[in-house]
Amino acid sequence: MSILVIAEHDNASLVGATLNTVTAAQQIGGDIDLLIAGNGCAAAAQAAAQVAGVNRVLLADDASLEGQLAENVANLVVSLAGNYTHVLTAATTFGKNFMPRAAALLDMSQISEISEVISADTFVRPVYAGNAMAKVQSSDSIKLITVRTTKFDAAAETGGSAAVEAVAVAADSGLSRFVGLAASESERVELTSASIVISGGRGMQNGENFHMLDSIADKLGAAVGASRAAVDAGFVPNDYQVGQTGKVIAPDLYIAVGISGAIQHLAGMKDSKTIVAINKDSEAPIFQVADYGLVADLFEAVPELDKAL
Amino acid sequence: MKVLVGVKRVLDPQVKARVKADKSGIDLTNAKMTMNPFDENAVEEAIRLREAGTVEEVVALSIGAAKSEETLRNALALGADRAILVLTEDVLEPLAIAKVFKAIVEKESPDLVLVGKQAIDDDCNQTGQMLSALLGWPQATFASKLELADGTAQVTREVDSGLETINVNMPAVVSVDLRLNEPRYASLPNVMKAKRKPLEKMDLADLGLDTANRMTTIEVMEPPARAAGVIVESVAELVEKLRNEAKVI
Numbered sequence: 001m002s003i004l005v006i007a008e009h010d011n012a013s014l015v016g017a018t019l020n021t022v023t024a025a026q027q028i029g030g031d032i033d034l035l036i037a038g039n040g041c042a043a044a045a046q047a048a049a050q051v052a053g054v055n056r057v058l059l060a061d062d063a064s065l066e067g068q069l070a071e072n073v074a075n076l077v078v079s080l081a082g083n084y085t086h087v088l089t090a091a092t093t094f095g096k097n098f099m100p101r102a103a104a105l106l107d108m109s110q111i112s113e114i115s116e117v118i119s120a121d122t123f124v125r126p127v128y129a130g131n132a133m134a135k136v137q138s139s140d141s142i143k144l145i146t147v148r149t150t151k152f153d154a155a156a157e158t159g160g161s162a163a164v165e166a167v168a169v170a171a172d173s174g175l176s177r178f179v180g181l182a183a184s185e186s187e188r189v190e191l192t193s194a195s196i197v198i199s200g201g202r203g204m205q206n207g208e209n210f211h212m213l214d215s216i217a218d219k220l221g222a223a224v225g226a227s228r229a230a231v232d233a234g235f236v237p238n239d240y241q242v243g244q245t246g247k248v249i250a251p252d253l254y255i256a257v258g259i260s261g262a263i264q265h266l267a268g269m270k271d272s273k274t275i276v277a278i279n280k281d282s283e284a285p286i287f288q289v290a291d292y293g294l295v296a297d298l299f300e301a302v303p304e305l306d307k308a309l
Numbered sequence: 310m311k312v313l314v315g316v317k318r319v320l321d322p323q324v325k326a327r328v329k330a331d332k333s334g335i336d337l338t339n340a341k342m343t344m345n346p347f348d349e350n351a352v353e354e355a356i357r358l359r360e361a362g363t364v365e366e367v368v369a370l371s372i373g374a375a376k377s378e379e380t381l382r383n384a385l386a387l388g389a390d391r392a393i394l395v396l397t398e399d400v401l402e403p404l405a406i407a408k409v410f411k412a413i414v415e416k417e418s419p420d421l422v423l424v425g426k427q428a429i430d431d432d433c434n435q436t437g438q439m440l441s442a443l444l445g446w447p448q449a450t451f452a453s454k455l456e457l458a459d460g461t462a463q464v465t466r467e468v469d470s471g472l473e474t475i476n477v478n479m480p481a482v483v484s485v486d487l488r489l490n491e492p493r494y495a496s497l498p499n500v501m502k503a504k505r506k507p508l509e510k511m512d513l514a515d516l517g518l519d520t521a522n523r524m525t526t527i528e529v530m531e532p533p534a535r536a537a538g539v540i541v542e543s544v545a546e547l548v549e550k551l552r553n554e555a556k557v558i
């Protein structure tokens with residue numbers, strides 16, 4: 001078997017999710033090549049070459065891959081896919097964008113967000129916001145797969161010494177143009193790679209009050225997340241959202257503050273190792289998944305927690 | 310301009326899915342069904358474009374069993390002008406759904422196709438991307454803002470690192486996120502009117518497409534349950550437990 005992993009990167013280094021995807025590839029078994037596609041991304045290719053277990057790094061460095069538009073990335077993946085039995089990428093907004101497009105161009109299905117590898121053609125994937133796990137077997141000749149990264153450990157970032165080979169890039173599709181990215185600025189660890197996350201919900205009442213969580217996050221080296229209600233209300237930006245439509249995370253410690261625990265929120269955090277809930281309503285469904293529940297007014301409990309740390 | 314909107318009938322998001330005892334799937338007998346929430350945003354956006362005078366006609370499309378007519382009537386009550394139901398008892402994969410959409414696009418020639426970014430039952434997040442690939446059109450996924458001008462669409466996309474903006478040629482496929490707009494409710498008079506709006510039905514078989522599934526569902530299982538937790542009495546007790554029992558801080 002031979003596997004192509006499409007890496008996510010910021011030109012300089014790999015995004016953590018790529019390392020988890022490499023582990024999923026290792027569980028399928030076979031030679032693993034990593035594709036780095038972008039504009040000015042040679043440094044990311046060098047980083048990729050160090051990842052343990054990688055056979056070759058394919059570098060597609062071209063102006064047409066600026067912003068990694070789905071049309072151009074999908075065409076590139078299609079041009080390479082014929083050499084592989086499996087093509088994998090992380091189920092991030094990057095992977096979810098181009099992979100189904102590449103699959104359709106190849107007339108193949110995509111197996112979305114696998115959480116377990118059973119064999120080279122059989123996988124488990126969550127459906128219904130994680131309320132059920134479907135075991136599915138694919139009959140396609142190339143398996144195009146997105147990976148739920150919280151379900152696979154990260155591969156070692158060093159220890160490998162893969163060769164970097166340049167690959168040809170097809171012409172710009174001309175269908176779409178990258179205009180810009182307004183990235184949220186934060187000094188803190190990234191939500192999906194943090195080992196501790198503290199999230200606030202509608203109970204926080206406003207964005208100003210989120211500073212109470214920031215203070216705790218700084219002490220614990222944690223990231224700050226939020227429920228959809230808090231994002232919709234404009235307390236915090238969209239990339240804070242944890243859940244079925246936001247980010248799926250599984251930190252060692254997840255602290256939910258003023259979050260009720262709707263099915264869609266649980267879908268994004270219920271695989272966390274330890275869950276803490278602080279909520280004034282003892283009936284809130286979040287307590288059903290919490291290892292430690294504190295029934296309290298957050299405006300008293302959170303400052304007290306801050307002091308105790 | 311004409312807009313085609315995808316409308317899928319799914320289990321109500323407030324209802325917890327129950328796995329069937331024989332592990333063959335989810336038990337949907339007598340379950341409350343509704344329009345996929347993301348599709349409500351897609352329908353809303355299409356109607357707003359028509360109200361703004363940018364679009365003349367909004368056509369809603371659903372692929373599924375006869376009951377999907379209810380979901381299409383709901384789209385008509387919200388303001389869609391007419392609806393198309395492609396009838397099948399089979400549960401199709403996104404690739405097959407995209408092929409059906411393509412066949413309808415070839416008949417209807419819309420300038421824009423709006424779909425939800427994901428259906429909340431199967432959470433595939435594929436259909437829009439696959440459809441645009443099959444049509445050779447550009448795609449703009451996870452849209453939280455859409456502006457049409459001069460034959461292009463400027464789309465703000467919710468991505469993991471923040472908000473990305475792209476500009477795509479029209480015709481295009483746009484998959485929508487929940488923050489794109491606030492969907493309206495259907496008024497009673499509009500629900501009544503919707504009953505008389507045109508709804509065309511066709512059989513999937515008559516479209517002559519290869520919609521065979523590429524995947525077999527071997528079994529559907531319950532997710533592992535979490536062990537019951539404890540209620541702590543104070544912040545001090547919480548901190549003590551996190552330090553000494555869970556050892557996570």
Ligand SMILES: Cc1cc2nc3c(=O)[nH]c(=O)nc-3n(C[C@H](O)[C@H](O)[C@H](O)COP(=O)(O)OP(=O)(O)OC[C@H]3O[C@@H](n4cnc5c(N)ncnc54)[C@H](O)[C@@H]3O)c2cc1C
Pocket residue numbers: 200201202203204226227228229230241242243244245246247257258259260261262263264265268278279280281284296297298299322346347429
């Ligand atoms: C298709 C779809 C997708 C969705 N995707 C997501 C998603 O990805 N992520 C997500 O989070 N949601 C998602 N939702 C929304 C979800 O259903 C809930 O509406 C949302 O999670 C509620 O957010 P919340 O818990 O912050 O607010 P609420 O449900 O309003 O809960 C607020 C909680 O705060 C508590 N509280 C209030 N004041 C205090 C106080 N002073 N002290 C202590 N506690 C207090 C209350 O007791 C309550 O339990 C989705 C919904 C749909 C339909």
Ligand SMILES: Cc1cc2nc3c(=O)[nH]c(=O)nc-3n(C[C@H](O)[C@H](O)[C@H](O)COP(=O)(O)OP(=O)(O)OC[C@H]3O[C@@H](n4cnc5c(N)ncnc54)[C@H](O)[C@@H]3O)c2cc1C
Pocket residue numbers: 109110111125127134136314315316317318333334335345347348370371372373400401402403406423424425426427428429430431432433434435436437524526529
């Ligand atoms: C237990 C179980 C397991 C399954 N496992 C798989 C599996 O592993 N792989 C697989 O591919 N399928 C599987 N299916 C089929 C699945 O239910 C969907 O019908 C199909 O995959 C479409 O995916 P989606 O709706 O999640 O697509 P998405 O791509 O998430 O849908 C996005 C949007 O496309 C549009 N759309 C999608 N379907 C329709 C429709 N019928 N009519 C109108 N608009 C539509 C809507 O606008 C929707 O918001 C499974 C079904 C069950 C019950």
